[in-house]
Amino acid sequence: MFKKSMSYMITLLLVTSLALFGAGCVGNDDAADHGADEMQSIQIKGSDTVLPLAQGEAEVFMIENPDKAVSIIGGGSGVGIAALIDGEVDIAMASREMKEAEIENAHANGIDPIQHTIAWDGISVVVSPENPVSELTYEQLKAIYVGDISNWNEVGGEDREIVVLSRDSSSGTYEYFKDEVMDGEEYRADALINPSTGAIIQTVSQNPNAIGYVGVAYLDGTTKPLAVDGGNGAEEPTSENILAGTYPLARPLYFYTDGEPEGLALEFIEFISSETGEETIFEVGYFPA
Amino acid sequence: MLHRRKKEKAIESTLLIVSGVTVVALFLLCFFLFREGYLLFGDYSLFSFITGSSWYPSSSPAKFGLLPLLTGSLIVTAGAIILSVPLGIAAAVYISELADPRVAQIIKPFVEILAGIPSVVYGFFGLVIVVPLLQDMLDLPTGQTALAGSIMLGMMALPTIISVSEDAINSVPTALKEGSLALGSTKWQTIYRVVLPAALSGISAAVMLGIGRAIGETMTVMMVTGNTAIIPGVPEGLFDPVRTMTATIALEMGEVPQGSDHFHALFAVGSVLFIITFIINLIADSVKKKYRLKEAA
Numbered sequence: 020m021f022k023k024s025m026s027y028m029i030t031l032l033l034v035t036s037l038a039l040f041g042a043g044c045v046g047n048d049d050a051a052d053h054g055a056d057e058m059q060s061i062q063i064k065g066s067d068t069v070l071p072l073a074q075g076e077a078e079v080f081m082i083e084n085p086d087k088a089v090s091i092i093g094g095g096s097g098v099g100i101a102a103l104i105d106g107e108v109d110i111a112m113a114s115r116e117m118k119e120a121e122i123e124n125a126h127a128n129g130i131d132p133i134q135h136t137i138a139w140d141g142i143s144v145v146v147s148p149e150n151p152v153s154e155l156t157y158e159q160l161k162a163i164y165v166g167d168i169s170n171w172n173e174v175g176g177e178d179r180e181i182v183v184l185s186r187d188s189s190s191g192t193y194e195y196f197k198d199e200v201m202d203g204e205e206y207r208a209d210a211l212i213n214p215s216t217g218a219i220i221q222t223v224s225q226n227p228n229a230i231g232y233v234g235v236a237y238l239d240g241t242t243k244p245l246a247v248d249g250g251n252g253a254e255e256p257t258s259e260n261i262l263a264g265t266y267p268l269a270r271p272l273y274f275y276t277d278g279e280p281e282g283l284a285l286e287f288i289e290f291i292s293s294e295t296g297e298e299t300i301f302e303v304g305y306f307p308a
Numbered sequence: 309m310l311h312r313r314k315k316e317k318a319i320e321s322t323l324l325i326v327s328g329v330t331v332v333a334l335f336l337l338c339f340f341l342f343r344e345g346y347l348l349f350g351d352y353s354l355f356s357f358i359t360g361s362s363w364y365p366s367s368s369p370a371k372f373g374l375l376p377l378l379t380g381s382l383i384v385t386a387g388a389i390i391l392s393v394p395l396g397i398a399a400a401v402y403i404s405e406l407a408d409p410r411v412a413q414i415i416k417p418f419v420e421i422l423a424g425i426p427s428v429v430y431g432f433f434g435l436v437i438v439v440p441l442l443q444d445m446l447d448l449p450t451g452q453t454a455l456a457g458s459i460m461l462g463m464m465a466l467p468t469i470i471s472v473s474e475d476a477i478n479s480v481p482t483a484l485k486e487g488s489l490a491l492g493s494t495k496w497q498t499i500y501r502v503v504l505p506a507a508l509s510g511i512s513a514a515v516m517l518g519i520g521r522a523i524g525e526t527m528t529v530m531m532v533t534g535n536t537a538i539i540p541g542v543p544e545g546l547f548d549p550v551r552t553m554t555a556t557i558a559l560e561m562g563e564v565p566q567g568s569d570h571f572h573a574l575f576a577v578g579s580v581l582f583i584i585t586f587i588i589n590l591i592a593d594s595v596k597k598k599y600r601l602k603e604a605a
Contacts, residue, residue, distance in 0.1 A: 094562060095562040097562050097564070097565075098562045101565070101566065120565055120568075121565060124565060124566075179449075180449040182449050182450045187535070187559040187560065187562075188365070188366055188559070188560055189559070189560060189561075189562030205364060205367050208362065208536065208537065208538050209536045209538055209548075209549065210536065211450060211452050211534035211535065211536060211549055212534070212535035212536065212551070212559060213535070214530050214531065214535075214558070214559060218435065218531065221435055221436065222435070222439075222450075222452065225439075225440045225443075226440070226443060226450060226451075228449050228450065229450065
């Protein structure tokens with residue numbers, strides 16, 4: 020008898036777990052829609068550049084508001100925007116503007132993306148501390164990245180082959196650099212594609228031939244940031260220069276919401292531009308909008 | 309009696325349903341993989357996909373040439389096999405034929421632990437230790453090369469190759485070995501002339517499984533090979549950065565808009581990868597079966 024009831028139990032268990040699994044999938048969507056009413060929670064996803072900022076803000080915010088939950092996942096600007104288009108998240112983080120095609124997709128899904136600039140990020144061009152080169156113009160940077168210049172001695176350095184590092188194409192920084200510095204031209208075919216900013220820092224710090232770009236928040240002394248001349252003289256990527264707008268490689272960081280934000284999403288966005296929020300922005304290494 | 313049959317039936321039908329769901333899920337997976345990949349060829353010619361030598365998915369017009377990725381995967385895998393097969397077979401021979409049983413008892417679980425290390429850990433080790441080492445020792449502009457990928461993949465394929473070839477060597481009938489020794493052969497002659505040839509099909513299966521593991525690996529390869537989509541030369545391409553099919557999918561899947569050509573192109577690459585691993589597994593399986601038959605006979 021015992022054995023028989025066991026087999027029924029197992030069958031029952033399998034059936035219920037399947038049913039629960041199915042229900043779980045549906046349940047998630049509900050939470051995103053009605054979460055603000057009941058549990059006071061929002062989901063944020065997207066750019067790895069914005070991630071440390073959003074996380075820092077969320078920590079302070081949740082200490083001040085223990086009954087509210089802000090959950091944040093990285094993955095890249097494209098991933099976050101795709102999640103917003105699919106209605107999976109309340110806020111998408113992005114380090115680039117949404118593309119035309121993405122906005123069209125969103126409208127087709129009944130989503131109306133609204134852009135919020137929450138902070139500014141400086142992009143720093145980095146080389147090994149052993150490299151004597153300390154400044155480059157936009158023209159030189161472009162020539163290096165599209166492949167017209169391939170030796171450091173052409174830009175005043177030693178006779179070494181330049182090893183060009185780039186992020187992968189799902190990075191907002193990849194797109195920003197391509198548009199801003201390279202006039203939309205393609206990266207040279209033999210550029211090394213790194214899956215993360217950490218990998219670029221790691222590689223540049225140990226390779227005197229390498230050049231790469233990273234968010235200034237990631238500068239940690241193991242690499243040397245170059246002064247960049249965007250046409251108005253070479254400027255160092257210092258906080259003064261970025262805030263004053265003289266350092267040319269600075270870009271806004273965005274939140275995207277579906278329609279005007281309300282409830283907890285609005286509260287969180289407003290918190291970021293509050294005094295406490297701005298302090299956190301500086302602490303993380305970015306600059307208030 | 310009746311109860312018992314009912315119970316049997318219940319268990320049988322539960323298992324049938326569960327395995328049925330699994331099989332259907334697998335079929336659907338293949339179906340969607342191939343369908344999404346196939347959709348690329350509405351806008352892009354199959355011929356250019358297979359013979360194209362440049363991969364510029366985000367430029368306009370986009371170029372989806374498979375060759376750099378395919379050759380990248382092949383050169384990294386070939387390097388991994390060249391490094392890991394001799395080492396793996398040597399280790400297997402040592403463990404099963406030469407080592408003191410107590411030593412073998414220590415080495416075997418140790419080898420199995422190697423298989424359990426997450427690939428991102430191998431990747432980080434490769435990036436921080438192997439890449440700078442290669443760069444310095446070989447005086448390369450960058451250490452992020454196919455060779456770095458091969459070394460890491462070789463390490464990762466070793467546990468599979470060692471344990472499967474060890475099984476094969478172990479199941480060589482003792483009578484064969486004793487016969488050889490009785491005829492006056494030395495231990496080494498026995499291993500080289502009798503044991504290894506007898507275990508050959510099992511060892512080939514081990515090699516095929518190792519290849520399967522190596523060609524499908526993603527994270528480690530993405531971290532150490534530089535991901536440059538250029539067709540590598542042979543063999544000097546080993547010292548150049550390369551990009552594999554798996555790394556391409558992992559790098560680019562995050563950004564592509566669903567339903568775009570780029571999206572379908574990544575699925576097409578995935579389909580090619582699927583077909584390659586499928587063929588390798590088929591070969592490994594048939595080699596293994598042959599070997600079992602021989603043993604039974």
